[in-house]
Amino acid sequence: MRWLRVFVVLLLIVVNTLVHCLPLLAAAVVKAALPFKPVRRACNRVLTLLAESWISVNTAMIHAFTDTRFVIEGTAAPRIDGHYLVLANHQSWVDILVLQKVFNRRAPLLRFFLKRQLFWVPVLGLAWWALDFPFMGRYTRKQIAKNPELGRRDMEVTRRACEKFRDIPVSVMNFVEGTRFTRAKHDSQGSPFRHLLKPKSGGVAFVLDAMGEGLQSLLDVTIAYPAGIPTMIDLMADRLPEVRVLVKERPIPAELVQGNYQDDREFRARFQQWMNGLWEEKDADLEQMLQASPVRAAG
Template identity: 40%
Template sequence: MLRFLPAPLLMVISASLAIINTAIIGTLVAICGVFKLLAPKQLYPQLSRLTNYLMWCWSEVNRAIFKLVNKTEFVIEDNSQLSKQHWYLLICNHQSWADIVLLCMLFGSRIPMPKFFLKQQLLYVPFVGLACWALDMPFMRRYSRQYLLKHPEKRGKDLESTKRSCEKFKNMPTTVINFVEGTRFNQQKQQQSSSSYQYLLPPKALGIAYTLSVLGEQFDQIINVTLAYPNTNPSLTPFKALLSGKLDKVVVKIDTIPIDQQLRGDYLQDKHFKRHFKLWLDQTWQAKDQYLKTVLNKD
């Protein structure tokens, strides 16, 4: 443990180690990605297993790094029965880059290594973008309403990208993670979105509904995760707190939701299903918001 060191020094040490870890593992994964392009298709599953194993190694090294600088208390509410042999859709609230690191640490040895829906811009981040591409993570290019009005030919292109990405997951147990809010929560975004939730942004239903329509019969369950960072210094984001040894407590609630016919349908064309799905997702988010209110001890 290095917590006796000053927080700025801890941040430099942990950030440097994390960057080195990401650079090394990211380079190895990217090399495997090149082999995926060049190798015969029958070798694709073996190369995918190798890239998933490298991602697990990245997660385990991160675990060691952050244990070196943090003494975090984890409070986990979990009655789920999970397996690395099953397919899952994992939904979670999104507050910080720390969410990604922690989800990999918490679930990497329990379920198939997760695939995140990523913004298109992340493709160009050194080491990270190419590695995520080699890991078959879906890159989403979201278009604004104003852009689509000027370029109607782009309508539906992001959904086509989602479908192509999901098709790759049918032959190997996979966990797909969707941060349903679409972006990290903060007070400014909450006010701009006119959110009716105290600790969450409004959920975006289209992405998760479309994923369920493509892979719904393949997914065994939805894993519903709620992350909270109580007692974190308000001047620090959870990610900065994680790097600087100030992440004192993490609360995690894990529920599983069965996938039935009521959660699979044509969100774009079936208005009745669209209303039903949005109602289900809103109720799920209301329960999540109430739980966060309890955990964070605020009225």
């Protein structure tokens, strides 16, 4: 019976994706073919409305086909027309659906920095391109040390993306750990945190440098799965009993905006210290969220 549920939900997700992506791609082609400000502005609005509708239908299906409880806490009250940096821990592909549920139509559309290989995902890759999601190389420190041009390439992608983001309401999303958490990755890193990998500060620093004072604030999101880290199949099969989310809105320190993270060692050390402080607090929050008693709440 569970596999029948998974099949039905997956089929509906595919249909929902095709229904929304075809007009989305059409609007993106018009925007690319007619690069005039009024046309681009109108197309951006259409693209956002289509993306929000797509997300809303996916969220409605989660509520219709699962008994997953969402316990969402925090005092953040973002403006729908604002500009925000969103940071979150990363454990599963389910994180993306959780973030979309939390912020859809309550904050500007989330735009993720994606691995370049994801551009080739059928249909979705083109949809992410149409929505101006930046595609990054995501090179390791060793690769950049061997070829510094790789690091500059990602910096340029970030700069171009942020130039586009200045003209539209946006929530710039960054999974700071750079990869999904597993115990094996945690141990191989020697991470000092109980439930998190080490944060990678470079991408955040590049966004703050490129967008300057155009960002209103930081939305710091902590996602916890008390029953264990789920897969997408677990969600569709109704094997995910509860998701807990904590959202904190924080000011962005003025002294960390528009610094030279790449070449200024003192600035880089200050920036990393700030990020590590956020991660220490997030780790403590995660510990509490995982240990707290179950709450009958949905929404």
